Amino acid sequence: MPRGIKDKVAILGMGCAKFGERWDKDADSLMVEAFNEAIGDAGIDVSQLDAAWLSVAFDAVNIGPSGIPLATALRLPNIGVTKVENYCASGTEAFRGAVYAVASGAADIALALGVEKLKDTGYGGLPVRTRGTTFDMVGVTGSAPGNFAQLAAAYRNKHGVSKEELKRAMAHVSVKSHANGAKNPKAHLQKAVDMDTVLNAPMIAEPLGLFDCCGVSDGAACAIVTTPEIARALGKQDIVTVKALQISTSNGWELQASGWDGSYFHTTRVAATKAYEEAGVTNPREQISLMEVHDCFSITELVTMEDLFISKEGEAYKDVLDGFFDADGKVPCQIDGGLKCFGHPIGASGLRMIYENYLQLLGRAGARQRSNPPSLALSHNLGGSPIQNVSAVAIVGLADA
């Protein structure tokens, strides 16, 4: 086992644009909005940045290729900007680039910024795009809800849960996130909904109704990272450090072999196991204070509670219905509204999750601040589909936690 990332890198500052239908803003302006908050929080000058990572998932309908759009929007001092894309896990990928740069000593201070401008496509949901010339001949591209919906049939068959009970648990996931989003001024959706509204919504991809799906948003989020020593030297009192950062990528086993039953995320289990080991977490259900997970769909969040080993396999739906993950529950999940309500500007989402965890750890989350002071916060950022994906788990915490 490598020595890992634990406590080697601190977050110096973070920023997040208002997510939503930002009809009035280009991607450039969204990047500036997030960056201004982060650099103000960090208390440094742009000239102190040594390197930058930019995450965008749908660059073809967005900012185009390369790191140049970030360098140009922020007028960076000709530092290296690396553009990364790893499906919806791109934001955590950019964070990893910056964190690893600092950990290696190659950079003292590094920037990770994710942006996505999705409301210029002319329709709701994610843009339709190629998966490569070979895949396109034999694969099913499907829609995101269609791909994730398939978890539900496999899950209820494996665990003997009725369609109705699973649908209720899924609805609770969304009702909870709407309640949380209503307290978040930067959230795309800030309106609470009730169970009946969720249960009776139009079907998008069976069994996912409209409220089982997150929408897509415009937005940007960013992190400025450095070493804990430099952070202290710059006057930071409360230091949030990176405890674990793991990414697991499917190798085709789920898609082409026959061992996977369709009811869970193989990669999330791999990434979570490694992340807990890296962070020294032995009992996540007791030790993790709060979570931001990739709730692109209600069923995704539900099964992820098992893949992160918070719920026992086959029992997440009970924990959900018991309110275990509600804002006032044992381990709140999506206390900021999640992808469901904060919004999902793809390239920014992984960084938005870390942004919320960072605010919560520092007690700066305003009306939605968790009353029980958190010390260890997990974010889970997933790209692709259940059968073939990239799963990223990041754990951040107070330096002394």
Added chain:
Amino acid sequence: MTSTNGILAFGAYVPIRRLQRSAIYQANAWFAAGLRGLAAGERSVANWDEDPITMAVEAARDCLTGLDRDTVSAVTLASTTLPYADRSNAGVVKEALNLRTNIGAGDVTGSLRCATSALIQALTGEPGRLVLASDLRKARAASEGELQQGDASAAILTGQGDVIAKFLGHYSATVDFVDHYRATGNDFDYTWESRWIRDEGYTAILGKALTEGLAALGVTGADIDRAVIPIPLRGVPEGLARVAKIKPEALQDNLVSVLGDSGAAHPLILLTAALEAAKPGEKILLAGFGQGADLLLFEATEALAKLPARMGVKGSLARARKDTNYMRFLFHRGILQVERGMRAEADEKQPGTTLYRNRKAVLGLVGGRSAKTGAVQFPKSDISVSPNDRAQGDQEDYPLAEKRAKITTYTADSLSYSPDPPVYYGAIDFEGGGRLVAEFADCAPEDVEVGREMRMVFRIKAVDDLRDFTKYFWKAVPVNAGES
């Protein structure tokens, strides 16, 4: 004339949907009340993802049930609605059937008689010829053709040895009688008055051919036990039988009420139906009409009883789903434009190089099996997907098209663009190994559940409208009760 060639096997395919003619009539009665006389019964309609090539593949697979595909020496595809003017349509069928490469393949077209002419060529040529007939014709809304036509395909394998029907001979006549025509590139027929077609075409040309042909073949009408006269006009086959002195009870039902007139495929559809019902020793007369006539004479043999079970015409007609959605039919035939939405704008460009490299996997659904571990996967890859063994470069061809599969995951997706929403898809696991995320075709809500048995069909995956290229691949359909 004598020949040692005969029919070795038959197969048929009829798309599952049966559009009720009453639904077509009701929508058009305001404009063409005179169509009422044609408003009874139902016609088969192909789904959006079917064309004469995909339908021919299904009939061919049915025909080749239980046979070694290496015995096929050539493939002929007869159709008046071939998708490609210059790309061997039969060549696509050859790839889909995963036939050996050192065989011939060709298309025949140009007349509703093209399939009977192709069958004569096959029966008088080398053994092992697979003759496919498949038509998916278009007709304008409120036309007679819209009500009378049906979509279907049939297959006949010719050869020697254990033939189920001996070929006793043939007769042809050619006359440029233009009862209807369709210029190259056009969608619709231009048709002359039906009374003239009846009198000068069916009665005069086909009637004469029957009389002269039977004499040339050394038989009389009374010798015929089953007469296949694929003329859709009511009363015409009966009149022709009378003239040719064929027993009225020998006339085969022309299936117009339950299927429709399937164009170039129809003679072989009806021949297949006749063979399904035939008893050894029976003489079967097959007629084809179109700018003249073809006659073929067969005698059923004892080998009929040994033919393995298959769908055939009987099974295909039993596998039916009543449909009253006339609007969907118009849309699927390209006659009605609906607002498809921006999701339908995705560019479907197919690199020819990629398709050629992967043609076995894409068109033939051929996966790989590790020689060392036996692990099956689709598609093949240099390094095995097996988590326990990184065997490299040891995968042999492993065809999956004829394997049954079971649903592991599924959804019904209303968001993705599909001409037939919602689009069903999911992961399926094949008997004996191999997994595929597949689209499910011809699916109803009650057809999908984890563990449900599926079988594979060759379909259109997408169409590149910008460059007029059809992308084919395999989809899964539910195995219905009673399907062998």
